[in-house]
Amino acid sequence: MEQRDVVIIGGGPAGLSAARRLSELGIAATVLEREQQAGGAPRHCGHLGFGWESHRRIWTGPRFAERLRTDSANLDLRTGHTVLGIDGNVLRVLNQRGISEMAAGKIILATGTRETPRSARLVGGSRPRGVMTTGALQAHVYLQNFKPFERPVIIGSEWVSFSAILTCRHIGVRPVAMIEAKDRISAPRPGGLLARLIYGVPVWTGTRLIAIDGRTGVEAVEIERHGRHARIACDGVIFTGEWAPEAALLVNRPKVTLAGNVHGDLKTSGACWREGRAIAEQVARGQA
Amino acid sequence: MQRGFDIAVIGGGVVGLAILRRFAMSGLSCVLLERGADILSGASKGNSGLLHTGFDAPAGSLELACIRAGYAEYIDIRGRLNLPLVKSSxxxxxxxxxxxxxxxxxxxxxxxxxxxxxxxxxxxxxxxxxxxxxxxxxxxxxxxGEHIIDPWSAPLAYAHQALAHGAVILRDAEVTGGEFAQGAWRLASKAGPVSARAVINAAGNFGDLVEAIARPPPFTIxxxxxxxxxxxxxxxxxxxxxxxxxxxxxxxxxxxxxxxxxxxxxxxxxxxxxxxxxxxxxxxxxxxxxxxxxxxxxxxxxxxxxxxxxxxxxATEHKDYVIEALPGRSWITVGGIRSTGLTASLGIARHVAGLYASHFGALPSQPDPIWTPVPNLTEERPRPYMQGGEIACHCERVTRGEIERALEGPLPAGDLGGLRRRTRAMMGRCQGFSCSAHVEKLFREKTRGAA
The missing domain is CATH 3.30.9.10 (D-Amino Acid Oxidase, subunit A, domain 2)
Known part of the structure; x- marks a missing residue:
């Protein structure tokens, strides 16, 4: 069985910065990344706003992810490696050749987070095409150059919801509305103003999504506002935010150190990058 | 398309596919017409995936007989078709x-x-x-004896076995009418006319509408x-x-x-x-x-x-299945298969073959069966990812190779829903957050944007 001092699961900002910092401190770490390319969520965030904390630059997400990969050139970074399970200090790892086991002196879990999809929100209606999360939309737009709809509604008003607007604008799509169940938008000011004034997207607070309607594609959503029901014609639904840590590997409560957004509270990629470094320093000092 | 078949089955759900398999394996020339873009897109799409013993079925019913026969045949053939059986009780x-x-x-x-x-x-x-x-x-x-199976792989295996025995499956082929003349049916469908000596109505939720082609329907869905x-x-x-x-x-x-x-x-x-x-x-x-x-x-x-x-x-107004032959019309009705169809389908197919033999003529001598094992989707048997490969859907551990194979062969997935059902891609906890764009790309590459 292969033995490694430190194994980091997840090659996004937190995982890669932890590996780099450990390497600077003279500790060999192995990063296992399930995708074919490392970089994490920034890979499909095509707008500006990445890199300031780490590199004092303002880049797009893909540019930042590329820089993280360049910074990792001399590290033991293994893409296309999926960790199936953790038992004590032994990881079951799947790659092109099959399943093998790897023993780790220390395990850092940096698997990030994802948005809560329609199903876990128990939103009823039919199951047409064109219903997705912001993350899936960004992968459609920035990684595959697909345009999944022309006039979607956006569910939620967190920061990422505005990222969904930006992603739509990138492909010439204007959302018909942003719908928020709470009485005010979730993102800090001036998010609502931005949506309305700059992007021309009406924001409906105090409005609950009841159901999605459509046979093959989305045709409308049913909403409830101040006790009244209404239909909004649209051809797509973007579920934004309500972040849920990608914590499937924690099921059997293994002894691991968490880094980045797998913690729960959503942080920026820069904050995840900083946290990865800090965790690496703690691990080096034997404190984590 | 104008071809003469011995049998036309209307409906590509689990019941229609099991019937198609039974007749194709008996050496008759068979065609199946499915209104959806893919098989299993109606009633068979949303069931529980359980194998029933019939312990609570109505006593003396045809449903009970078909469940018992279907259960026994499933256990008998599942090894050769690579079908799951999670023994749970x-x-x-x-x-x-x-x-x-x-x-x-x-x-x-x-x-x-x-x-x-x-x-x-x-x-x-x-x-x-x-x-x-x-x-x-x-x-x-x-x-x-009650066990867990899976709703997709069994009917898919029946379809493939029927195809191996020469059957034809037409999708996007809603039947819109039909005429019976000179001992044969000429069906009008959205995939063109089809003629057949006998028609079997296994149209599920559209069963009464299809039945009206042959007679005033004796049941309402x-x-x-x-x-x-x-x-x-x-x-x-x-x-x-x-x-x-x-x-x-x-x-x-x-x-x-x-x-x-x-x-x-x-x-x-x-x-x-x-x-x-x-x-x-x-x-x-x-x-x-x-x-x-x-x-x-x-x-x-x-x-x-x-x-x-x-x-x-x-569901119909009748407690039992409505399965009967109309000898004067060369038509067999298979209606009201409510919730036990997955288990009973093989038994229903045997029963329908028996009706055919007694009313429309003996079945030809059976050729040696060709077995068409399907890819396993369940955790209790070896899955492709365990041999290594590139994972496309991480939550359900679906390999890129599985997705590519589901888009090839004699019955490629007809739409993205069919691809999900065949592979489980995008069916896990993230519901496509990570993989849907990639899976869509694989689908478009194989179908040249025909989505």
Whole structure:
């Protein structure tokens, strides 16, 4: 069985910065990344706003992810490696050749987070095409150059919801509305103003999504506002935010150190990058 | 397309495909017409995936006979078709004293139906068998032969075996009319006319509309909607057996069951709806189902929901299946296959073959069967990812190779829904957050944007 001092699961900002910092401190770490390319969520965030904390630059997400990969050139970074399970200090790892086991002196879990999809929100209606999360939309737009709809509604008003607007604008799509169940938008000011004034997207607070309607594609959503029901014609639904840590590997409560957004509270990629470094320093000092 | 077939089967659900398989393997030339873009896009899309013994089926019914025959044939052929069988058993659980009084009757009925290993289980044994079930469970009836299978791979295997024996499957081929003249049917369909010496109506939720081509339909379909909530994989460790309700006149209970894919699900509801095609869920019902699951297995608290879905069962005003031959019209009706179709389909196919032989002529001598094993989707048998490969859908561990293969061959996935059903891609906890764009790309590459 292969033995490694430190194994980091997840090659996004937190995982890669932890590996780099450990390497600077003279500790060999192995990063296992399930995708074919490392970089994490920034890979499909095509707008500006990445890199300031780490590199004092303002880049797009893909540019930042590329820089993280360049910074990792001399590290033991293994893409296309999926960790199936953790038992004590032994990881079951799947790659092109099959399943093998790897023993780790220390395990850092940096698997990030994802948005809560329609199903876990128990939103009823039919199951047409064109219903997705912001993350899936960004992968459609920035990684595959697909345009999944022309006039979607956006569910939620967190920061990422505005990222969904930006992603739509990138492909010439204007959302018909942003719908928020709470009485005010979730993102800090001036998010609502931005949506309305700059992007021309009406924001409906105090409005609950009841159901999605459509046979093959989305045709409308049913909403409830101040006790009244209404239909909004649209051809797509973007579920934004309500972040849920990608914590499937924690099921059997293994002894691991968490880094980045797998913690729960959503942080920026820069904050995840900083946290990865800090965790690496703690691990080096034997404190984590 | 104008071709003369011996048999035309209308409906590409599990029942139609099992019938197609039976006749194709008997050496007749067969065609199947399916209205959807892919097979299994109607009633067969939204079931529980359970293999039933028939312990609670109406005594002396055709349904019971078909369940028993279908169960036996499934067990017989599953190894050669690589079909799953997760041996779980079922427990009919009494949650109140009133329900407890009904258990003895359930055992007696099961024995009368020929399911003789069914027996009562008192509370101590029930705790031992299912320690994570709520203490509110009072007692139960154990049905050792009820098991978990999967709704997709069996009918897909039947389709492939029929194709290997020369059958033709037409999709996007809704039948819009037909004429019977000079001993043969000429059906009009959206894929063009098709002629056949005999027609078998297995049109599920559209059964009465299709039946009107041959005669005033002797039944009316009122689709019965069933909603389901599927919990994430850790939940499947909480119960072993299929937890069935004690049937009552007033309320229709729901089933808590593991799925063959390693999840735990609750459902189905039973709601009469006018809609034949789109099975919609509603939030209030989904919340009730989720709450009921938590009552039954309190440790579910904190485990997320992976998926929600609904199915439409073709219920009629009759208690039993409506399966009959119309000798003067060269037509066989297979209607009202409500909720036991997955188990009973092989038995129904045998019964229909028998009707054909007695009314329309003996079946030719059977050629040697060609076995067409299907890719395994369930965790209890080896899955492709275990041999290594590039994972495309991480939640369900679907390899890129599995997706590519599902888009090739004699019956490639007809739409993205068909691809999901064949591979489980995008069906897991993230519902496509990570993989949907990549899967869409693979689909478009193979189908040249015909999505």
């Amino acid at each position: 079922a427990l009919v659980v009494a949650w109140s004293e009133e329900e407890r009084t009904k258990l003895a009757g359930i055992v007696a009925k099961a024995h009368a139906n020929g399911v003789e290993d069914v027996r009562p289980v008192e509370s101590d044994e029930l705790r031992r068998l299912e320690p994570r079930l709520s203490p509110a469970a009072k007692a139960a009836v154990l049905v050792p 009122t689709p019965r909607r069933g909603q389901f909530v599927v919990f994430d994989k850790p939940a499947s460790q909480l119960v072993t057996a299929i937890i069935l309700p004690v049937p009552s006149d007033r309320t229709k209970g729901v089933v808590l069951f593991r799925t063959a894919y390693g999840n735990l699900a609750i459902g189905p509801t039973a709601e009469d709806v006018p809609e034949r095609e789109v099975a919609a869920t509603d939030t209030a019902t989904l919340e009730r189902l989720k709450a009921r699951a938590l009552e039954m297995a309190p440790s579910l608290s904190g485990i997320g929901v992976s998926a929600i879905y609904a199915g439409l069962r073709p």
